[in-house]
Amino acid sequence: MFKDISMDALKEVVNIGTGQAATSLSEVLNQKVMINVPQVSLVPIEEVSKQLGGNQTPIVGVYFQTTGELESRILLIFSQETGHTLASLLTGNPKRKSELDDIEKSSIMELGNIITNSYINAMSQLLDIKLYPSIPFYAEDMLGAVIDFLLIEISQVADYSLLLKTEMMVESANLNGSFIIFPDENFLNKLFEKLGVKKLEI
Amino acid sequence: MIKISVGISELKVVNTPATLDTQSLGSCLGIVIFDPLSKVAGLAHTMLPDSKQANVGNKPGKYVDTAIAEMLSQMTNMGAGKNVFVAKLVGGACMFSGSAIGDFMNIGSRNVAAAKSVLAELGIKILAEDTGGNHGRTIEFDSTTGKVLIKSAMHPIKEI
Numbered sequence: 001m002f003k004d005i006s007m008d009a010l011k012e013v014v015n016i017g018t019g020q021a022a023t024s025l026s027e028v029l030n031q032k033v034m035i036n037v038p039q040v041s042l043v044p045i046e047e048v049s050k051q052l053g054g055n056q057t058p059i060v061g062v063y064f065q066t067t068g069e070l071e072s073r074i075l076l077i078f079s080q081e082t083g084h085t086l087a088s089l090l091t092g093n094p095k096r097k098s099e100l101d102d103i104e105k106s107s108i109m110e111l112g113n114i115i116t117n118s119y120i121n122a123m124s125q126l127l128d129i130k131l132y133p134s135i136p137f138y139a140e141d142m143l144g145a146v147i148d149f150l151l152i153e154i155s156q157v158a159d160y161s162l163l164l165k166t167e168m169m170v171e172s173a174n175l176n177g178s179f180i181i182f183p184d185e186n187f188l189n190k191l192f193e194k195l196g197v198k199k200l201e202i
Numbered sequence: 203m204i205k206i207s208v209g210i211s212e213l214k215v216v217n218t219p220a221t222l223d224t225q226s227l228g229s230c231l232g233i234v235i236f237d238p239l240s241k242v243a244g245l246a247h248t249m250l251p252d253s254k255q256a257n258v259g260n261k262p263g264k265y266v267d268t269a270i271a272e273m274l275s276q277m278t279n280m281g282a283g284k285n286v287f288v289a290k291l292v293g294g295a296c297m298f299s300g301s302a303i304g305d306f307m308n309i310g311s312r313n314v315a316a317a318k319s320v321l322a323e324l325g326i327k328i329l330a331e332d333t334g335g336n337h338g339r340t341i342e343f344d345s346t347t348g349k350v351l352i353k354s355a356m357h358p359i360k361e362i
Contacts, residue, residue: 046209055225056340058355063298099356137298137307141355144210144226145338146297151210152229152249153306155264157257 007040009195010164010188013126014038018166018179020122021115028114029089031170038166045155048147051163052077052178055144059083060100062112063137063150066120069129072187073150074119076112078177083108083140085175099140109136115179127194150182157184203346213246213263213273216345217280223342227293229310231266231333233317234290234343234350235273235326242282243345244273250309251316266316270324289321290350290362291331292341299336310334330362 015038026033041051049055060083064074078086087104088095090111100108116133124131139146154161164181183191208214208224216222222245224232236243246269250256253265262272278284294310294317296303314333321328332339332352342351352360 046211049210049226065304137303139297139336141228141297141338142226142340145228145295145355148210148226148228148230148249149297149307149309152309155211155249156255 006188006192010191011038011040013123013191013195014164014166014181016126017119017122018168021119021179022168024114024118025111025168025170028111029086029170029173029175031172034169034171036167038164041163041165042160043163044160045151045158048151048161048163049144052147052165052180053079053143055142057143058141059143059146060108060140061138061143061146062109062116063139064112064116065134066131067134068131070123070127070131070187070190072184073153073182074116074133075147075150075180075182076115076177077143077180078108078175080140082175082177085173086111089173105138105140109138112136112138119179127191129194154182154184162188203344208245208247208263210247211249211261211264213244213269215242215244215273215276215280217242217277217282219346221342221344223340225340227339227341228295228297229293229307229313231294231310231313231317232292232339232341233266233269233273234292234341235270235277235287236289236345236348237277237282237286238288238348239286240282241345242277242280243343243348244277245341245343246270246273248313248317251312266313267320270317270320274324285325287324287326288329288348289317289326290329290343290348291317291333292339292350292352292362294333295335295337295339297336297338332360332362 058080090107262268294314
């Protein structure tokens with residue numbers, strides 16, 4: 001599918017970016033945050049939801065687009081349980097069973113900003129490029145419904161989606177989330193060019 | 203009764219009593235078409251309004267226009283009467299809110315508009331719809347009654 005060296009380079013770069021993101025999350029929460037090595041997978045559009053936890057799974061999601069020299073889409077997914085715990089930790093409000101209020105939603109979006117900006121800053125410095133994040137977009141609902149606009153967009157140019165997924169965990173507080181980058185071919189080719197490795201081969 | 207699941211960009215048609223379900227419609231649009239007399243019925247989980255803008259693939263269930271045409275053709279072959287079809291629409295939400303949402307996040311409303319225009323051209327009446335808003339919907343359609351059960355994460359169960 002890919003040249004191994006390109007994949008290793010891709011994972012390494014993303015790992016540095018998400019490592020930085022985890023460090024900021026750790027600072028905000030004042031807790032130890034664990035991350036895994038990014039998993040790279042090429043998934044048929046119909047299978048993406050399953051890969052991320054299932055259509056019907058209730059989640060809290062924050063979405064960003066990056067513009068500048070590398071355009072990509074970034075999605076942060078927390079289980080609903082984690083999303084509500086985080087909102088409570090961040091605002092001091094008691095934990096909710098139903099939908100978050102506006103201030104709690106903002107706190108989650110701000111957390112998303114901090115995580116995503118750390119990733120983007122790390123990537124910009126590492127690759128010496130300009131990257132800008134969009135504002136955060138928030139949704140709390142079943143996973144399949146939250147991500148279908150993304151699948152729709154990707155499906156206009158491909159039947160498959162490339163996922164770069166990094167899981168983040170805070171064991172002491174039983175929190176877990178995923179930081180997912182949806183790179184397109186253009187993103188990968190530019191990235192590999194910057195890294196001086198051979199072009200993407202699908 | 204048989205239970206048939208319809209995945210994203212798929213369509214299924216039946217001529218025996220069945221429930222057709224599809225999960226987590228966000229911006230995607232669920233299109234139900236049935237013939238109340240012969241009970242031949244179909245459900246599509248469509249992603250995009252117009253097959254003419256297609257760059258890849260040829261799945262009829264992916265586009266509103268081709269999904270409707272394909273369901274009608276399969277249903278007619280299964281013995282549905284002509285000119286007796288009715289429809290129900292569910293989905294086409296915009297899951298994110300805010301003034302800065304991009305065009306692609308608003309694809310749901312374009313899907314709904316496309317379905318209404320295609321159905322109107324064909325003279326197919328829309329009996330009921332639960333579209334738009336900012337929440338996801340999982341649906342179960344009963345081909346014997348024509349009823350559609352709508353489940354959401356944040357809203358009570360609804361029937362149309």
